[in-house]
Amino acid sequence: MTPEPSGRPPKVAIAHYCEGAGHATRMLAVVEELEAAGFDTVIAGGGPGTKFVEENGYSEYEPLSVDFIGDFQDGSLVDVLRNSGPAVYERVNQYRAWFAEEVPALLVTDDISAAIAAALDGQTYVYVSHDPTGFYTSTVERAGAWVRNRIALRTAEQFLHPKVWNGEPTIPGATEISPMAPAETGVEADVDVLVVPSAFTVDPDELAAALESHGRRVTLVGDDDWEIQESLQPYIAGANLVICSGYSTVMECAVAGTPCIVLPATSEQRGVVSALDTETGFYAADSIAGIEALVDAVESPEPRANGAKRVAEIAATYLPDPGDAATTGASAD
Structure with a gap:
């Protein structure tokens, strides 16, 4: 899927997973970095994170949500097959329709449904995940993590693994980066x-x-x-x-x-x-x-570099310079 030249900066699609708001907040950090670098962005994901996307002044496309954690931990493998499986299938198809409408130059995502949709459509994408098989003890969850990671390792341009810890567990073949966070802007709140x-x-x-x-x-x-x-x-x-x-x-x-x-x-x-x-x-x-x-005996960690900036830098290597688009547009005028 190759977007036609438009004289506008390259468009980057950002898709976050829908379980928990944290996926949206970390991907919004990438949006901030990409827009600061001059790229246009569009966002999708849905779930609890939508309210944070909207609070930051964006609107997003909301494909059908998936509740794997609820189905598996509060239910059974049967519930996963009955509920999460069909939901993922529908979510993938909805992402494919979104790609066709937006025609992005690149997708950056931490959502395996978006990754599958990108692989099916030939959409160039960068995948971000912190989900090694070593996190899990159950056979089903280990197998699920292995499959998700294998799909992304085989089809993404790069697989980025944001880590707070050193060493194991790791995702063999993924590129390790620093932990991700929104940019620190404004005055720090006075909080105990x-x-x-x-x-x-x-x-x-x-x-x-x-x-x-x-x-x-x-x-x-x-x-x-x-x-x-x-x-x-x-x-x-x-x-x-x-x-x-x-x-x-x-x-x-x-x-x-x-x-x-x-x-x-x-x-x-x-x-x-x-x-x-x-x-x-x-x-x-x-x-x-x-x-x-x-509570009264904790030590502070050494501050880490913000990996969201690194995600945006890596994503930019798969995009034309936004200044080239502006020059093209000016020439066309």
Whole structure:
């Protein structure tokens, strides 16, 4: 699929996965970097991340959502085959229709459905994933991760693996990059403990009360006093401690140099916790008591470079210079 010359900057399609808002926030960081470099972008993905896309002033195409985690962890393999399987099939077809309408010069995605659609259509794409088979213990989940990674390794121009940890687990054949986070813009928020719930194994309100009983000042994302933000990065960068479960927030803490306690609630999150075991500044807990034992004894991690910029730099190597398009347009005039 080759776009026709238009005199406009090259168009890059950005597609994020639909389970959890973190996929949208990390891909929005790539959008920021690509647009700063002069490229046009269009976004797709759907799910909980749509509200963050809209809060940042963008609209996105929303293909049918998939709930593999719910089907597998709260159901069975039968539920995966009955629900997630057909949903992925439909999501792939909807992405193909979106590609045909937008005709992007390049796709950047962390969504395997978009990757499959790109492979079927001959759409040039760069894939971003942190999902090695080593995260998982169950045969089904290990097989699923192997298949997803194999598809991308064989069909993507590059497979980028953003990592906070060193060493294993890895994705053989993928290019390792620094963790991804939104650009740090604006004033850092004055935050003591930032609690970012997603699929917590503990009640976030009970957690906040327990922390406050220790004299800590708690900011709870999503509570009645919280207003949706364009980015959590100023809050994460300004916090003394972050408590979360998702890997996107872990990466944002790594870039900001903020200590992080992770409460894993899914197989993938437990894999992340295991990978972070020897990394300074990152801790694991599975109960309020476990958090209380850690909360006053954390160390800050060394801030990492922001891998979102590296994703955009690599993507740009597969695109014509946006200045060439402007020159072409001016000549045509």
